[in-house]
Amino acid sequence: MQIPSEMRQWVLARRPVGLATEEDFRLETAAVPEPGPGEVLVRTQYLGVAPVMLRYMTNNTDFERDLEIGDVMHGRGVGLVVKSNNPHWQPGDLVYARLRWREYAVFDDDPYYIPMRMGHPDLKWSYGVGTLGNNGFTALIGMREIGRVSDGDQVLVSGAAGGVGSNCAYVAKALGAKRVVGIAGGPEKCQLLTERLGFDAAIDYKASGVESAIDAQFPEGVDVFFDNVGGELLDQVLARIRRHARIVICGRISEYLKDPADYHRHRNLYRIGLMDGKLEGFFVDDYRERYPEFEAVLADWIRAGKLVPHEDMLEGLEQMPAALIGLYDGTNAGVRLVRIDPTADQGR
Ligand SMILES: NC(=O)c1ccc[n+]([C@@H]2O[C@H](COP(=O)([O-])OP(=O)(O)OC[C@H]3O[C@@H](n4cnc5c(N)ncnc54)[C@H](OP(=O)(O)O)[C@@H]3O)[C@@H](O)[C@H]2O)c1
Numbered sequence: 001m002q003i004p005s006e007m008r009q010w011v012l013a014r015r016p017v018g019l020a021t022e023e024d025f026r027l028e029t030a031a032v033p034e035p036g037p038g039e040v041l042v043r044t045q046y047l048g049v050a051p052v053m054l055r056y057m058t059n060n061t062d063f064e065r066d067l068e069i070g071d072v073m074h075g076r077g078v079g080l081v082v083k084s085n086n087p088h089w090q091p092g093d094l095v096y097a098r099l100r101w102r103e104y105a106v107f108d109d110d111p112y113y114i115p116m117r118m119g120h121p122d123l124k125w126s127y128g129v130g131t132l133g134n135n136g137f138t139a140l141i142g143m144r145e146i147g148r149v150s151d152g153d154q155v156l157v158s159g160a161a162g163g164v165g166s167n168c169a170y171v172a173k174a175l176g177a178k179r180v181v182g183i184a185g186g187p188e189k190c191q192l193l194t195e196r197l198g199f200d201a202a203i204d205y206k207a208s209g210v211e212s213a214i215d216a217q218f219p220e221g222v223d224v225f226f227d228n229v230g231g232e233l234l235d236q237v238l239a240r241i242r243r244h245a246r247i248v249i250c251g252r253i254s255e256y257l258k259d260p261a262d263y264h265r266h267r268n269l270y271r272i273g274l275m276d277g278k279l280e281g282f283f284v285d286d287y288r289e290r291y292p293e294f295e296a297v298l299a300d301w302i303r304a305g306k307l308v309p310h311e312d313m314l315e316g317l318e319q320m321p322a323a324l325i326g327l328y329d330g331t332n333a334g335v336r337l338v339r340i341d342p343t344a345d346q347g348r
Helices: 125-129 134-146 165-174 187-195 210-217 231-238 270-274 284-303 317-328
Strands: 006-012 025-031 040-048 076-084 094-098 104-107 154-158 179-184 201-204 222-227 241-249 278-281 311-315 335-339
Touching: 006 317, 025 317, 040 094, 040 125, 040 317, 076 125, 094 104, 094 125, 125 134, 125 335, 134 165, 134 222, 134 241, 134 284, 154 165, 154 231, 165 179, 165 222, 165 284, 179 187, 187 201, 201 210, 210 231, 222 231, 231 241, 241 270, 311 317, 317 335
Parallel strands: 154 179, 154 222, 179 201, 222 241, 241 278, 311 335
Antiparallel strands: 006 025, 040 076, 040 104, 040 335, 076 094
16 A cells, blocks of 8 residues: 555644634644554544543643644544554554544554554444444443443433434443433434434433423433433432432533533432432543453444444544534534545445
């Protein structure tokens, strides 16, 4: 394969104040890196976006390296190995790793990159940034390891039409849940939940009467709440949990743009003690040793038709800032990702 001498990449142009704008990023041309000893050169196939990336731009996470102005934006994606000076990787291998927002990337054995060989080249490569990558792993960890979903559970999911949420009903059902209800913004997304994403019912949080809608869907209370949103919605659900409920704290996108002083103060936390429940957060990367196991489970469910990935695909590296910004105004439905290599998946 012919490797060009130059590539495009997005760098941080300035730190955002609140929600990022396109001006916070700059598209640059750079030399395609030559892999050094132990290094692997990949051509980026697909890149994902996630709400947390806004926090990367202000160095506001414990788990990602700090970004200086002018640094290439952090991000994960699927790459096709095109050159390798590393015995573990051969040209033609597919890897899911921290590749950053660029058309070519190098990585080595440094665990920072979290390189995972994709074990499902027969399935769509793009699934590596969605259902067979962080989004699917997060849904599986949250439902199985944290929420302990099992036969007969009645499950509620917030942020249900998003990247993680769009996998949640399928995963919960595959684990034995009796009923899964999703919360999303607007009638179109609610229709998507029930028609395409495997939910039994949907609640529109932008309409009035969210609390009475939860009451109507869960007359006996909620067994498992998989929460992507946090804030006041979490409080409203806490008021409606059943005995031995499990509250899975996956994310809290409703608060990412707020000053910590303005975070919601939860009045109903006492219900955890009252109902002998459990409330627990988790971080997907803490399970990195088990990614191949999770990938195998999820790939089996896809092949068996138990899990149907829903992708929201944009085309071209130039779309990266818009793809990220759109997560905060709810324009995505399902796993939002960007195809970087127009020939991606042709080797499948
Ligand atoms: N624990 C972990 O290891 C882990 C891993 C991955 C992701 N996460 C977290 O999980 C959550 C979902 O991530 P994702 O990648 O799947 O994102 P996403 O759901 O694909 O994108 C964001 C969606 O959230 C909703 N949203 C945006 N602003 C909101 C607000 N103020 N209130 C309520 N909903 C809002 C929008 O949907 P609507 O149109 O329905 O409002 C939007 O489409 C995030 O909080 C993320 O940080 C955690």
